[in-house]
Amino acid sequence: MKTAVIIFPAANCDRDMIVALEKITGHKPHIIWHQDQDIPAVDLIALPGGFSFGDYLRCGAMAARAPVMKKVIDHANRGGRVIGICNGFQVLTESGLLPGALMRNESLKFICKPVKLRVENNDTAFTNCYDKKQVITIPVAHHDGNYFADDDTISTLEDEARIIFRYVNDNGEATTAANPNGSRHNIAGIVNRRRNILGMMPHPERLIDSAQGGTDGLDFFRSMITAIG
C-alpha cells in the first residue's frame, strides 16, 4: 500500500500519522505540502489532525480550498482511498467529499480523552479487521467535533450503513451521556456512498503501540492493508 500524508500549516498530528503508516506498511509515506501541485500515484491519502490555518473562518475551511485539494479530489473521484482524521474530517466535509459539517462541541469545551467507539460497519476498507459492533477505545482531541447534517442526510447515512463509528458507553450503548460533543446520532465517523473516503474525529493513529497505552487503532490501519494490499 502506497500512501501520502498531506500537510497543511498548523497540522499537528501529521507525524503520528506518518509513524503509523510507516509502521503498518513498512514504507515511509510521501509527505505532501499543501501548496504542492502534484501527489505521486498512491493507494491512500491521509489528511491528518491539527488546526490547519489556525481554524480561521471555520475549521478546515481554508485547507479545503488549498491547491493540493484538487488533486485529493481527483484521487477520490478515481476511487482512491482517502482518510481524514479530526481536522482531516473537517477538511473532507468542507471540501464536499463527505456530507454534513463539524460544529463547535455542545459543551463549548475542548475535549481531550479516550472514548469508546462501536464499529457499526466492518464491511469497509477501513474496518474489516474489527468485528461488527466491537467496542474499541480511541482518543478524541477536538473543539469542533459536533457532527451535524440535516434529517434527510442523517437518514441516508443510517439507511446506507455509512455511519462507521458511533460514540458509546462501556456497555456499547449509544447514549446521550456517552456522546462527548453533541454529534447527531452519536456519529464519530462516516464514509461516502462509494465507501472510499472515511472521516472520523477520534485518532486511531494515537493508539498503534502498547507504549501509547493501547493498540485499538492498529486494526484500522491493518484493515486498509487487507483491502488494498
Add this chain to the structure above:
Amino acid sequence: MKAYVHITLKDGVLDPQGKTIAHALSALGFDGIQDVRQGKYIELDLIATDREEARNSVDQMCRKLLSNTVIENYTIKIE
C-alpha cells in the same frame, strides 16, 4: 464599493455559543431574552463599480468560501 456579509446559522442548527451568551446575559441581570443566535460579519472592499456585478461576485464568494451552506445562511448588502 463595499460589501457587508452577515453569516448566521440556519434554523434548527444548534448554537451552543448563542445559548451560552444568553445565559451570561441573564446572569448579568438582562431579563427578557428569549433566544440568542451568534454569527459572523465580514466587510469587503471591492474595486467593482457595478452593483449587480459586485453582488454576484460576493454571492459566489459566500458559496465557495465565506459561508458553509450546510449549516449557514448569508445576506449581502452592497453600498
